[in-house]
Amino acid sequence: MKHASRAVHAGRGGKAGARTPLAPDLSPAAVHVYTDLDDYDAAATGERPGHYYGRNSNSNRKMLEDAVAELEGAEAGVATGSGMAALHVAILALAPKPVTIVATRELYGGTMSLLRQDLEPAGYEAHFVDVTDPDAVKAATNGAGLVLIETITNPLCRVPDIEAIAAMARDRGVPVLVDNTFASPVLCRPMELGATAVMHSATKYLGGHSDLVAGVVVGSTALMGAARSRAVRTGTTLGPFDAWLALRGIRTLEVRMRRHSDNSLALARAMRTVPGVAKVHHPLLEESPSFAVATRLLPQGAGGMMAFDLEGGRAAVQRMMSRLQLVAFAASLGGVETTISYPVITSHRGLTPEERAQLGVGAGTVRVSVGIEDAEDIVADFAQALGPG
Numbered sequence: 001m002k003h004a005s006r007a008v009h010a011g012r013g014g015k016a017g018a019r020t021p022l023a024p025d026l027s028p029a030a031v032h033v034y035t036d037l038d039d040y041d042a043a044a045t046g047e048r049p050g051h052y053y054g055r056n057s058n059s060n061r062k063m064l065e066d067a068v069a070e071l072e073g074a075e076a077g078v079a080t081g082s083g084m085a086a087l088h089v090a091i092l093a094l095a096p097k098p099v100t101i102v103a104t105r106e107l108y109g110g111t112m113s114l115l116r117q118d119l120e121p122a123g124y125e126a127h128f129v130d131v132t133d134p135d136a137v138k139a140a141t142n143g144a145g146l147v148l149i150e151t152i153t154n155p156l157c158r159v160p161d162i163e164a165i166a167a168m169a170r171d172r173g174v175p176v177l178v179d180n181t182f183a184s185p186v187l188c189r190p191m192e193l194g195a196t197a198v199m200h201s202a203t204k205y206l207g208g209h210s211d212l213v214a215g216v217v218v219g220s221t222a223l224m225g226a227a228r229s230r231a232v233r234t235g236t237t238l239g240p241f242d243a244w245l246a247l248r249g250i251r252t253l254e255v256r257m258r259r260h261s262d263n264s265l266a267l268a269r270a271m272r273t274v275p276g277v278a279k280v281h282h283p284l285l286e287e288s289p290s291f292a293v294a295t296r297l298l299p300q301g302a303g304g305m306m307a308f309d310l311e312g313g314r315a316a317v318q319r320m321m322s323r324l325q326l327v328a329f330a331a332s333l334g335g336v337e338t339t340i341s342y343p344v345i346t347s348h349r350g351l352t353p354e355e356r357a358q359l360g361v362g363a364g365t366v367r368v369s370v371g372i373e374d375a376e377d378i379v380a381d382f383a384q385a386l387g388p389g
């Protein structure tokens with residue numbers, strides 16, 4: 001089956017039988033009834049399939065897990081109550097004891113806080129590197145216990161060479177966890193490039209409609225067994241309705257990602273000529289430092305994320321924001337509607353101005369999650385908001 005068809009059918013477990021619902025029933029049951037002790041025992045040990053208690057498993061969650069695993073080319077998946085919960089169980093499954101974690105220095109702020117505020121006090125050590133610099137990654141990986149990278153960095157949209165990093169880490173016996181939230185399995189499948197496990201904030205593109213919070217991690221059956229046990233013990237597994245919604249979102253993932261990708265590149269190209277815009281960041285612009293890697297690893301498009309720097313800093317961003325008609329300020333991404341975020345007070349608020357400057361995030365940096373509206377409307381809205389008057 002072609003990948004585009006997979007998103008439509010993944011997780012169904014084969015052809016729908018006669019008189020079965022085409023869309024899955026929502027199963028909110030917290031507990032299932034058993035009439036045979038041996039049968040319950042077999043379900044509880046996993047010898048026989050069967051749901052018995054909602055924190056352990058649920059049919060809607062299972063379908064979502066199977067769907068994302070299938071799309072990413074992994075054996076199994078675990079769905080959690082948020083992307084952060086997926087990251088947490090994934091890290092603990094890959095590195096149950098304190099290790100050095102080599103991570104993208106532009107890491108999503110929540111992930112950085114998890115490393116600094118929860119894992120470092122428990123003995124882990126986070127080592128942040130420029131993951132687009134192969135020598136820096138190589139040097140940091142010697143003696144490390146985990147590499148944690150994002151397919152596309154936030155907010156400047158750089159693309160690390162996942163294939164080269166995974167090969168280098170494999171030689172050193174170090175697992176690689178990839179946060180594939182920005183690309184989705186439609187545009188990039190890190191397991192095929194050598195990653196050990198892949199996670200998503202399903203709140204973003206997988207769900208796609210800004211109406212749920214969820215996370216999914218996928219990998220080998222053994223690794224997902226460890227991740228699932230932790231999610232069950234700590235009570236972070238995903239509820240049925242959000243799982244149902246996320247799966248519904250996935251059905252249109254392929255067409256949405258194509259449109260997001262086309263629109264973001266169109267907007268990035270157009271913004272280059274808008275007065276007041278100092279710099280545009282998109283991995284598929286020829287001037288991007290990631291152009292060559294992105295062209296190779298994201299041949300079907302780079303998704304909906306892009307950023308630009310405005311001359312005039314925060315005041316210029318506020319002026320543009322108050323004049324935008326179609327585009328809203330909202331501190332998330334990956335929905336069908338175009339939104340902007342201001343990293344200084346959203347994703348990167350935990351960093352000092354010096355740390356932000358080192359990453360290239362300034363007072364004029366605006367991140368855009370480009371939606372699926374008509375590209376002409378999106379471009380026109382930014383152009384009028386930044387225009388004279």
Ligand SMILES: Cc1ncc(COP(=O)(O)O)c(C=O)c1O
Binds near residue numbers: 082084110181
């Ligand atoms: C790249 C990335 N990873 C992980 C997360 C965390 O996901 P969630 O908010 O679903 O916990 C986010 C949220 O913005 C994100 O952008």
